[in-house]
Amino acid sequence: MGKAPKTPNEELDKFLLRMPDGLRERIKAAAEMNNRSMNAEIVTTLEGAYPRPISLEEVVSDVRTSIEMLKKFKGKTLLMSLADDLDHLILDISRSAEMTPEEREAAKEHAYNHGKFTRFVPPDD
Incomplete structure (x- = not known):
């Protein structure tokens, strides 16, 4: 049995x-x-x-959703939300098991140096 x-x-x-x-x-x-x-x-x-790794498809979907929202609603608040999402995206990608340690460090460094679109000043609402 x-x-x-x-x-x-x-x-x-x-x-x-x-x-x-x-x-x-x-x-x-x-x-x-x-x-x-x-x-x-x-x-x-x-x-x-230890968050689960996100797939590239999920990342692309999140970015597309943010871009579509940005096209419909213009303003500093949404732009900052998009900037946050992109910062998190870069960090999430840097956690990918498929990346080399050097690529991970480069992604993290990019997020910390360029996070919140540091070279861009959003217009006032």
């Missing part, structure tokens, strides 16, 4: 973790404050620290 089908919970990756004294209690307190389980608290924290 074969094995019974796995439940969705059994298909998830499991990881045994040793924590320093006091960390478990801090995680538990944070989880209670956020109304979630300790597992959910840990996963949420890890997801924030």
Whole structure:
């Protein structure tokens, strides 16, 4: 006889973790404050620290959406939002596993040196 089908919970990756004294209690307190389980608290924290890589298709879609919005609504606020999006885009691309360490550093340096369109002064609304 074969094995019974796995439940969705059994298909998830499991990881045994040793924590320093006091960390478990801090995680538990944070989880209670956020109304979630300790597992959910840990996963949420890890997801924030290690975001999933974005695909080039997602990047292109986000940039196209921002450009379309900019065409419809002109003004400093939207322009600054677009600048923020592009800064984040460059940093997201710099996290790509397909990039060499040199390319990653160049992308980060570009974002820090040219972020917020530093050479461009937007018109007042």
